[in-house]
Amino acid sequence: xxxxxxxxxxxxxxxxxxxxxxxxxxxxxxxxxxxxxxxxxxxxxxxxxxxxxxxxxxxxxxxxxxxxxxxxxxxxxxxxxxxxxxxxxxxxxxxxxxxxxxxxxxxxxxxxxxxxxxxxxxxxxxxxxxxxxxxxxxxxxxxxxxxxxxxxxxxxxxxxxxxxxxxxxxxxxxxxxxxxxxxxxxxxxxxxxxxxxxxxxxxxxxxxxxxxxxxxxxxxxxxxxxxxxxxxxxxxxxxxxxxxxxxxxxxxxxxxxxxxxxxxxxxxxxxxxxxxxxxxxxxxxxxxxxxxxxxxxxxxxxxxxxxxxxxxxxxxxxxxxxxxxxxxxxxxxxxxxxxxxxxxxxxxxxxxxxxxxxxxxxxxxxxxxxxxxxxxxxxxxxxxxxxxxxxxxxxxxxxxxxxxxxxxxxxxxxxxxxxxxxxxxxxxxxxxxxxxxxxxxxxxxxxxxxxxxxxxxxxxxxxxxxxxxxxxxxxxxxxxxxxxxxxxxxxxxxxxxxxxxxxxxx
Numbered sequence: 001x002x003x004x005x006x007x008x009x010x011x012x013x014x015x016x017x018x019x020x021x022x023x024x025x026x027x028x029x030x031x032x033x034x035x036x037x038x039x040x041x042x043x044x045x046x047x048x049x050x051x052x053x054x055x056x057x058x059x060x061x062x063x064x065x066x067x068x069x070x071x072x073x074x075x076x077x078x079x080x081x082x083x084x085x086x087x088x089x090x091x092x093x094x095x096x097x098x099x100x101x102x103x104x105x106x107x108x109x110x111x112x113x114x115x116x117x118x119x120x121x122x123x124x125x126x127x128x129x130x131x132x133x134x135x136x137x138x139x140x141x142x143x144x145x146x147x148x149x150x151x152x153x154x155x156x157x158x159x160x161x162x163x164x165x166x167x168x169x170x171x172x173x174x175x176x177x178x179x180x181x182x183x184x185x186x187x188x189x190x191x192x193x194x195x196x197x198x199x200x201x202x203x204x205x206x207x208x209x210x211x212x213x214x215x216x217x218x219x220x221x222x223x224x225x226x227x228x229x230x231x232x233x234x235x236x237x238x239x240x241x242x243x244x245x246x247x248x249x250x251x252x253x254x255x256x257x258x259x260x261x262x263x264x265x266x267x268x269x270x271x272x273x274x275x276x277x278x279x280x281x282x283x284x285x286x287x288x289x290x291x292x293x294x295x296x297x298x299x300x301x302x303x304x305x306x307x308x309x310x311x312x313x314x315x316x317x318x319x320x321x322x323x324x325x326x327x328x329x330x331x332x333x334x335x336x337x338x339x340x341x342x343x344x345x346x347x348x349x350x351x352x353x354x355x356x357x358x359x360x361x362x363x364x365x366x367x368x369x370x371x372x373x374x375x376x377x378x379x380x381x382x383x384x385x386x387x388x389x390x391x392x393x394x395x396x397x398x399x400x401x402x403x404x405x406x407x408x409x410x411x412x413x414x415x416x417x418x419x420x421x422x423x424x425x426x427x428x429x430x431x432x433x434x435x436x437x438x439x440x441x442x443x444x445x446x447x448x449x450x451x452x453x454x455x456x457x458x459x460x461x462x463x464x465x466x467x468x469x470x471x472x473x474x475x476x477x478x479x480x481x482x483x484x485x486x487x488x489x490x491x492x493x494x495x496x497x498x499x500x501x502x503x504x505x506x
Contacts, residue, residue: 021275022158024179025050026208028264029068033212033252034088037063041442043266044088045210045250047187048073049159049177050269057081057155059187062088066096072267076100079155081147082111083189084172085118088250094124097141108143110153112163112173116146149173164200166191168218176204177272184272190250193220198228202244206272208264211248219250226261254438415475419459420495421451422482428497429478440469447481455484462498464491 027050030036030043037044044062048055048069055077058069069076082090093109100107111119120138131138138144147153147163154160158180163173168190174197177185186201188209201207215221229246236243249264257263264270415434421427430451437443440459448456459467460480467479478498482489 022179022273023052023271023275024159024184024273026185026270026272027055027072028249028266028268028270029065029072030062030266031249031251031254031257031264032062032064032088033250034086036252037088040253042253043068044091046089047208048077049155051156051159056159059083060089060189061091061093061096062086063091066092068266076105076107078105079108079110081161081175082109082115082119083166083174084115084168084170085123086170086172086190089190090119090123093119094126097124098127101141106140106142108145110145110147110155110161112149112165112171113146115171115173116144118171120144147173152178164197166197167194168192174201176201179273185270190218191220192217193224193228195228202232204244205242206245206247206270208247208249210250211258211261212251213256213258222248222251222258222261229261415473417473418476418478419447419451420478420480420498421453422460422480422489422495423453423486425493425495426497427495429495434470434473437470440467443470444481451481453481453483453486457482457484457486458489460489462491462494464489 027048029046029048032040032042032044034044036042041064043064044060046058046060046062046065046068049057049059050073055069055073055075056079058065058077058080061080061082066076076096080093080096082093084090097107097109109116109119124138124141127138127141131140145153147161149163149165152160152162160178161175162178163175166172166174166189170190172190174187174189174191176183177187183204184206186204186207188197188201188207190210191197193215198207198209201209209225210219211222211225212219213222215224225246225248229244232244232246246261247264247270248258248261251258251263254265257265417432417434418429419432420429430447432443432446432450434443437446444456444459447459448454458481460482461467461472462478462480467473473479480489480495480498
């Protein structure tokens with residue numbers, strides 16, 4: 001039973017307005033570049049916007065995103081936003097729309113008008129002939145809706161987006177997300193470093209930017225984004241405002257995640273707004289506590305800014321007894337906001353001026369958004385009342401919300417294992433390095449390809465138990481690989497090269 005909480009606001013002339021308590025989350029589905037899914041199996045960059053536990057907007061339908069969305073949310077939201085017509089943002093769109101429409105779940109696709117035309121003419125071209133032969137229209141696949149630049153487009157009754165054009169070789173649009181009339185998120189989608197564009201997005205308290213190790217016209221560099229973050233922090237300090245929380249995505253695989261600037265990881269969630277939790281523990285803005293043993297760029301912090309003081313308390317706005325309303329964010333010095341402040345002119349010059357003060361400045365950005373990461377901040381979550389989280393996602397298996405790590409970091413230290421073929425019991429074993437894979441599924445695929453055991457079914461330990469995860473494996477351990485519809489594992493009939501109790505000697 002889901003309880004709906006109500007709060008009352010006394011408006012002008014004493015009129016009472018009734019509003020539902022709202023929680024807004026942003027779940028990261030992937031951080032990949034264009035080639036990440038094809039060569040490494042990890043999803044492209046994408047997000048799900050969640051309102052009160054219900055996925056309401058899929059931000060991008062690039063390669064690998066649908067599977068990641070189904071893993072965490074068990075469904076695809078009814079509304080999709082497509083920023084541009086590259087495969088890392090729209091690659092799975094045709095099949096997604098076809099399958100969902102065939103199951104009676106016709107989706108709504110939102111995009112800037114010209115981007116939408118490119119999607120209809122090129123991305124969905126594979127359906128033009130078949131739809132024409134069946135006397136149907138492309139509109140039977142989905143409800144295609146235009147979202148012009150600079151114009152508010154509603155997503156739900158309380159959420160809306162305003163698109164802005166990014167710097168990209170393919171026509172591309174990020175957006176600012178609004179809750180009612182208040183910005184709560186700026187998202188760049190794919191974009192090179194472009195000061196005026198970043199300024200439009202930075203009016204929100206949380207900012208997510210596309211960045212790579214090396215910058216280009218299409219994608220900003222880590223150094224450029226770090227300098228921009230420092231500049232925003234200094235301006236906010238001078239003006240007495242809350243700092244903007246800045247995170248990067250689209251950097252590639254999880255192994256390519258940078259230490260600076262702060263990066264999002266697959267399965268992590270930013271709480272953009274939560275009216276249910278006015279008493280959520282908040283890290284002091286200028287006095288970081290000593291309870292955190294994690295690096296500066298991974299400190300768990302709470303979103304601030306974006307909601308005026310006269311609305312119910314939330315993560316997005318801490319209590320400010322002397323503030324009657326939110327101060328408007330200044331666009332900053334004219335020289336910084338001028339059209340001549342391009343990616344090359346600004347980012348490369350400032351990248352050379354970075355100093356050891358970077359980490360000290362970043363340590364005060366306590367934000368601006370909140371990571372539910374069980375591994376990096378265990379001490380923080382000890383103080384959170386688990387009963388307060390009413391909207392867990394179906395894919396969660398931990399008591400800490402949104403902490404599933406579908407693609408964990410590589411195993412620390414070398415592990416050699418020896419795998420025997422249950423289909424060819426006289427064949428010698430093969431040696432594999434566990435550190436070169438991140439999940440058990442990846443290991444099984446590698447075994448299947450190397451030993452020609454297709455389709456592979458299970459990896460058995462010599463005691464007859466099935467390997468469930470990589471952590472069970474030990475150095476020099478022997479395993480037996482079985483095949484679907486192949487010979488069953490039998491401890492009385494092991495491959496002849498198995499040496500129980502010792503590693504094989506080659």
